Amino acid sequence: MLQMKGITKNYPSVIANDKISFDVKIGEIHALLGENGAGKSTLMNVLYGLQNLDNGEIFINGQQIHISSPKVAADAGIGMVHQHFMLVENMTALENVMLGLHQAKPPLLDIKGTREKFNSIVEKYGLVVDPDLPVWQLSVGEQQWLEIIKLLFRDVKLLILDEPTAVLTPAEAHQLFTTLRFLISEGRSIVFITHKLDEVQEIADRITVLRDGKLVGTLNKEEASSFQLSTMMVGRSVTLERRPRPIITEKSPVVVIEDLQCKNERGLTALKSINLTMYSGEILGVAGVDGNGQRELAECITGLHLPTHGKINILGKLVSKVVDDSSLLGFIPEDRHRTGLILDFTVYENLVMRTYKDPPFDWHGKTNWGKVKTFAKELIKRYDIRTPTEIVLVNTLSGGNQQKVVVARETNGQPSVVIASQPTRGLDLGAIETLHELLIKERNRGAAVMFISTELSEVMALSDRIIVMFNGEIMGEMDGENANVLHVGEMMMGHRIEN
Template sequence: MKPVIEMKNITKRFPGIVANDNVTLSLEKGEIHALLGENGAGKSTLMSILFGLYEPDEGTIEVNGQPVNIKDPNDANRYGIGMVHQHFKLVDNFTVLENILLGIEPTEKGIFKPNLARKRVEELSKQYNFNIDPDAKIEDISVGMQQRVEIIKMLYRNNDILIFDEPTAVLTPQEIDELMKIMHQLVSEGKSIIFITHKLNEIKHVADRVTILRKGKYISTVDVENTTVEMMSELMVGRKVNLSLELEPKETGKTVLKVRNLSYNPLNPAAKSLANLNFDLKEGEILGIAGIEGNGQTELIYALTGLIDHTEGTIELNGEDVSKASIRHRNTHGLAHIPEDRQKHGLVLDFSLSENFALQTYFEDAYQKNGMIDFDKREQHAKQLIEQFDVRSGEGAKTKVRSMSGGNQQKAIVAREMERDHNVLIAVQPTRGLDVGAIEYIHRQIVNERDAGKAILMVSLEMNEVLGLSDRILVMYKGEFVGALNPKEITEQDLGLYMAGVKKEAVDYEK
């Protein structure tokens, strides 16, 4: 029986880089086939070729044994190929229904009639237990719900070959479990799935086979059942990876971030409120904030960094009340911030890498003179960070950030924030979208920051990351702190009970 998809000897070049170098991939009917590789290994490029976003420079594609020429996504849809992109292709101020029908709008006498398709959308939502309101606006629903909208878009178009590009990068653990169930259900109904990821445990949980790419080249295709996580990791990075870090006991220094009675009552009903939050952050410690997504972590970080104005309470940074201070003032007075949403708050996508590295420092004396930017110094600075943090980009410092992989965009932000002058680092999902090699490196950098006397406030949805990197843990539930925990004395199960609100305790912010 012929594979449903066969990509043979695919090569794709961009300025300064060969993204895919003679890559071959086959997908059998009814299988979940994982595509594994480091950030910038060429995974998304290969799938963008299959979906018609790029045309290959060399190589051929066959669908059900027949050669095809896929020039655009409309061609892909005609061959039954659909794709859920890593960064969703949704219009924020359109409704769920309008987004699903975009490009194939049902009309009557030339007039858009969305209700002609409403029943089918509602049936799909019910069939997969998505519980999506067709009339909700995209901007008002969670990231997990937005992903479900993308899946319904594929199913509504009767796609049988489904591409998921890093589908779990922005999901909570609970949403990831739900997605895995949905993928199994889709395959049981005769669909075939290509699953782009670098999360090895998810591959073990859901995939039948895995194809590994490294630096644009095909490395191997193996059966998941007969391959260990360690073997896949080594094939992906080309070396053994160690993600277990032991934090050496360390005396903490003075308090550098003091939060008292912080409350937030949002006007927007979609935002979460904060209720009377208190904590201290000291030099030489990593304070982990744990919680299921949507329990106020985002609002807390926005308030600390100045992205929103909190309603009550005070924020002291290095002894100064910065409750009303601007974002720039906080940045130039010791605060660095790795944001939750790298594209919305971390980067200017159409700027070059060197421009993005200089966003918070271009006005300083080191990079300007008499109001004129010193471009040579800026480029030199960018080249240093690219090399130090292994930020992979086709044209070096001149690369437009939009063209880089999500993982390398993340590494660029981490490089910029850790390198500039600060003594408090707020790191939100610092390894989101990174491969195991990059995770190992970023974890080491965070621990180095702590050992150098910096204070780190880390927010992560990954329980093993919070438990493995934190000196102390505060758990958030419905906008409150419900537990202050010692990571050496609790299990993932204990932490999960606090995160779910089953366990609660009074929190002493001075401990």
């Protein structure tokens, strides 16, 4: 169905794609693996018309095609769901689908016909999305479905899915795989970009690995082991298993939460009487299906969300007194693009957003940018941030390196508390391993670390203690070393287990 031959894409400081050849057969799911910066997104952006190739050829069903824009790609039957969704948040799901659709009698909109087709697609593929809800009221999982519905409306033949399960619960991921199998049974083809090796081995027919802009190899699913794939991805063996860590016997309360209650942005109850203590030298894992109060808990602790009742103390001080103190509180938010970075700022500007007004950077109200850049270079080296220089825009970095910028800024001051909310979302294997190491390092130096994730395997690998949230409540708590997957799963479904 698709052939890409000798694709080369150069940027001023890097070769993003170096003579890469890639093909997809009709009725096939072809997984694309590689670390952030390996060239996966660039290759797919070339295919989708977002980037122009410098050399190489693209064939669709045997016919050579020059894809100069997403419209040309769409006309050729190619559609893409980006890792960061392309939706208008204040418009409804149905209105988002209608954007860009050809109308039979312009400028009139066929709302009735579109609604009927929307409902037909939802029913056929077993999706659950309310067409009349504005996008901002949809869960991230529902927004993912909506992006796929948009492609099915256009009857695309080749779907490109960039980290499609990064925002899905295990149940939603299972539903996605069922839907994808249905799609290929209809003769469609799918490019599945992911870093999750277990998913690749479950869903893919073939697997192609890129590293440093080059093609490493393509394997059939039957001949690909997790060890082999991870080694191909990063050039070495990688482990995300539970790591040995020093036992810290003297732990003291750092964060004390009493009867915490709050509402979400829709005005609905998000947290119900949360009582919780975080201790120094401990990683507290927070497990649960996305949307059960984890985000609100993190934002209340960091002062970004006002509770309706209860109180939070950090080392005896109210949260409102410490949110600007980088020596007390560091926050790695779940969406680095929305709340973690200013994408149109440079790397060095993002690294000092919390401290540029402090000595030695501020001198009588003026910023010493020379000292700022020197400091940024030190952080870039210490946290191994892969960037050409400190003066490039942060939006030019890979996702993993963008996350390193956030982590460097938030932990450099050695805060007493580190709140990490979905910090590995959308990251590849090597970047996840690096982030795990950084969080364990924070724990080992005595910080109280909260690790919020929908990836149960990560929570169990990192945490000293685990709580599970459901519907704004804590269902139970257990020791991380001896945590039982079945018990955690039961609590994620709303079954309370007493300590």
